[in-house]
Amino acid sequence: MSFDPLIILSERFKQAIAAAFPDQPASRDADPLITPGRNPQLADFQSNAAMPLGKALGKPPREIASAILAKLDLTAIAEPFTDASIAGPGFINIRLSAAALAGLLGRLDTPSLGIDLPEHPHRIVVDLCGVNLAKQMHVGHLRSIIIGDALARTLTRLGHTVVRQNHVGDWGLNIAMVTAKAQAEHAAGRLSFSDLSLDDLERLYKLAQRECSADERGLAAALRWWAHPKAVAELETQVTGAREELAKAKATLVRLQAHDPETVAAWQRIADITMRACLETCARLHADVRAEHSAGESSYSEELALVVDDLARRAVAEESNGALVVRCEGIDEPCLIRKSDGGFLYATTDMAAIRRRVQKLGASRVIYCVDIRQGLHFKQIFCAAHKAGYAATPTGPALLEHAGFGMVLGEDGRPYKTRTGENIKLTDLIDEAIERAGAVVAAKSPDLPPAERARIAEVVAIAAIKYADLSNDRARDYVFSFDRMLAFEGNTGPYLLYALARTRSILRKAAEQPGGPPAPTQGAGAPLRLTEKHEKELALALLRYPGALRSVAQSLEPHRLCQYLYDLAGAFSAFYTNCPVLTAQGDATRASRLRLCALTERLLADGLNLLGIETVDRM
RNA sequence: GCGCUCGUAGCUCAGUUGGAUAGAGCGGCGGUUUCCUAAACCGCAGGUCGUGGGUUCGAAUCCCGCCGGGCGCGCCA
Numbered sequence: 001m002s003f004d005p006l007i008i009l010s011e012r013f014k015q016a017i018a019a020a021f022p023d024q025p026a027s028r029d030a031d032p033l034i035t036p037g038r039n040p041q042l043a044d045f046q047s048n049a050a051m052p053l054g055k056a057l058g059k060p061p062r063e064i065a066s067a068i069l070a071k072l073d074l075t076a077i078a079e080p081f082t083d084a085s086i087a088g089p090g091f092i093n094i095r096l097s098a099a100a101l102a103g104l105l106g107r108l109d110t111p112s113l114g115i116d117l118p119e120h121p122h123r124i125v126v127d128l129c130g131v132n133l134a135k136q137m138h139v140g141h142l143r144s145i146i147i148g149d150a151l152a153r154t155l156t157r158l159g160h161t162v163v164r165q166n167h168v169g170d171w172g173l174n175i176a177m178v179t180a181k182a183q184a185e186h187a188a189g190r191l192s193f194s195d196l197s198l199d200d201l202e203r204l205y206k207l208a209q210r211e212c213s214a215d216e217r218g219l220a221a222a223l224r225w226w227a228h229p230k231a232v233a234e235l236e237t238q239v240t241g242a243r244e245e246l247a248k249a250k251a252t253l254v255r256l257q258a259h260d261p262e263t264v265a266a267w268q269r270i271a272d273i274t275m276r277a278c279l280e281t282c283a284r285l286h287a288d289v290r291a292e293h294s295a296g297e298s299s300y301s302e303e304l305a306l307v308v309d310d311l312a313r314r315a316v317a318e319e320s321n322g323a324l325v326v327r328c329e330g331i332d333e334p335c336l337i338r339k340s341d342g343g344f345l346y347a348t349t350d351m352a353a354i355r356r357r358v359q360k361l362g363a364s365r366v367i368y369c370v371d372i373r374q375g376l377h378f379k380q381i382f383c384a385a386h387k388a389g390y391a392a393t394p395t396g397p398a399l400l401e402h403a404g405f406g407m408v409l410g411e412d413g414r415p416y417k418t419r420t421g422e423n424i425k426l427t428d429l430i431d432e433a434i435e436r437a438g439a440v441v442a443a444k445s446p447d448l449p450p451a452e453r454a455r456i457a458e459v460v461a462i463a464a465i466k467y468a469d470l471s472n473d474r475a476r477d478y479v480f481s482f483d484r485m486l487a488f489e490g491n492t493g494p495y496l497l498y499a500l501a502r503t504r505s506i507l508r509k510a511a512e513q514p515g516g517p518p519a520p521t522q523g524a525g526a527p528l529r530l531t532e533k534h535e536k537e538l539a540l541a542l543l544r545y546p547g548a549l550r551s552v553a554q555s556l557e558p559h560r561l562c563q564y565l566y567d568l569a570g571a572f573s574a575f576y577t578n579c580p581v582l583t584a585q586g587d588a589t590r591a592s593r594l595r596l597c598a599l600t601e602r603l604l605a606d607g608l609n610l611l612g613i614e615t616v617d618r619m
Numbered sequence: 620g621c622g623c624u625c626g627u628a629g630c631u632c633a634g635u636u637g638g639a640u641a642g643a644g645c646g647g648c649g650g651u652u653u654c655c656u657a658a659a660c661c662g663c664a665g666g667u668c669g670u671g672g673g674u675u676c677g678a679a680u681c682c683c684g685c686c687g688g689g690c691g692c693g694c695c696a
Binding site: 033035036038039042046048051052054055060061087088089090091132169172173174297320321322323325332333334335336338339340341343345346347349372373374375376377379406407440441444445460471472473475476477478479481484487488489490491492494495497498499501502505506509510547548551555559560563566570573574576577578580581582583597618619 | 622623624625631633635637640644645651654655656658660675677689691692693694
């Protein structure tokens with residue numbers, strides 16, 4: 001049986017509602033609408049079921065509430081009902097008894113912290129990171145890595161099998177351009193493949209982009225408006241040059257597709273350099289993105305023609321102005337899967353990816369952690385995939401979800417860039433955070449050994465970056481500010497690390513006393529005596545953990561877990577200042593409070609781990 | 620032009636899918652340390668939830684109009 005008050009109360013209320021109105025169909029699947037009490041003064045939990053039920057049955061809600069209470073037996077869990085139990089239009093207020101609270105908390109105190117395995121675990125693909133070859137990782141990748149990793153960790157924690165997929169942009173004309181450029185530079189003796197950095201590659205990439213983009217419109221305009229012959233000549237030269245470069249890139253793409261060894265070797269070198277840097281950065285961010293998670297666009301290249309033929313043959317796709325499109329009801333813009341020149345597009349690759357993820361990897365849920373501006377694109381390909389049957393599983397269509405995220409803005413409210421308008425490299429961002437965190441640690445904790453201080457600065461810095469990202473509504477833009485995230489005040493990663501460090505400090509001190517058990521087992525099994533207000537509130541906060549995790553898994557919004565952990569840390573801080581632990585009056589109280597500390601410690605650490613945030617013992 | 624999205628305290632943001640007197644943090648003012656980490660805790664001030672209508676017992680939340688911002692709209696990814 002569950003210890004989660006939300007679930008227990010929901011069950012009890014469901015039965016009571018059914019019993020109170022046995023002949024009413026509306027009462028059979030009425031949602032008990034149990035939530036934590038809006039106002040802690042009035043209730044620990046409340047049910048809002050009476051109001052909608054009153055509407056459905058045409059009776060006053062307070063009358064409904066009385067009828068529910070008459071059938072409701074919560075003697076083992078809650079304090080007796082009073083006149084105040086039914087309040088306002090028909091809220092039903094529930095106050096858990098101290099004994100019940102202690103009992104429930106005791107059942108949360110298991111190795112898994114009360115998180116039960118699901119009856120039917122899912123295989124879930126999480127698409128995250130999504131770097132491009134020959135490009136530095138910048139803030140545009142930050143959220144995909146951080147949010148995707150947190151979602152993957154949370155879903156894993158809930159007992160699902162998660163398959164991470166790094167959909168690397170490693171194919172297509174853009175990549176062929178930089179490959180061609182690198183080969184040309186190599187042939188000219190200006191470049192050595194053996195000591196090539198990602199910075200070099202990015203320079204080549206930009207150069208190739210520029211050289212391949214012809215100013216056709218400029219030339220047309222110049223001709224139409226009888227521009228100066230010299231200007232026209234310059235534009236003609238540019239356009240001719242660009243067309244040549246583009247032709248070279250296309251030829252390179254053909255050679256890549258034909259597995260030409262020399263071309264593939266150059267491409268592979270570019271991929272290796274990029275991926276090495278990518279995985280290093282992910283590791284610095286403590287995000288679990290490894291080589292085996294890479295499933296680049298190149299890995300689908302052989303499947304694209306098959307997919308397109310399949311869609312055309314089964315008439316899922318149709319021709320339109322020479323191109324092949326999939327039309328979906330409710331979406332005006334058709335989904336292009338083949339250009340009129342026969343080339344494939346990124347939607348083609350995404351269709352192939354859905355097919356593989358559901359059919360080969362066995363996913364019943366696919367989560368795309370990608371910029372929210374691609375919302376229309378995902379709407380299209382999800383619809384197209386369903387239409388094509390690619391998302392079908394034996395138990396019904398797989399759930400395809402776009403967990404889109406907003407942009408990272410600077411403090412001026414515009415996309416976060418350097419002063420010169422360049423993307424900010426993630427490595428620079430991380431370096432700066434660590435440097436700033438180091439300065440604070442040195443100021444606040446000068447007595448700690450330098451090596452430990454350095455470690456703390458690193459953990460705190462990454463926690464600050466990630467928590468700032470995760471604690472904001474995923475779908476919305478957020479303002480990036482070192483000062484705010486590293487101010488160590490309020491709803492920040494460092495605040496949570498600090499609360500956790502305080503729990504550990506108490507447990508450590510308790511363990512240092514002669515004859516005591518080691519820190520992790522302090523308070524283990526001690527009877528919980530929840531008499532003080534702050535003890536009860538801490539207990540209630542602890543019990544809400546499973547609900548918070550379920551909510552994240554359903555909504556794919558990690559900021560709900562952040563909010564929960566912040567509330568928990570706040571409840572602990574209040575407990576900490578008001579309820580002495582080591583110097584508590586009486587051994588029983590001391591043991592009970594130690595157990596509360598130990599539970600808080602485990603739960604905070606667990607929650608932070610799900611956010612992909614490492615912890616420290618002291619700070 | 621069509622579509623999506625946002626507008627909540629001076630600033631940065633929550634608001635449990637329609638519920639009680641709209642909450643945090645920062646900033647401002649004030650208080651707490653011979654006592655487990657003061658990177659903390661407590662109190663005060665600060666709001667016409669962009670705006671006008673509508674739906675109902677009840678709206679920041681749902682619907683419509685308007686104002687303002689952001690973004691996206693077949694042959695780039």
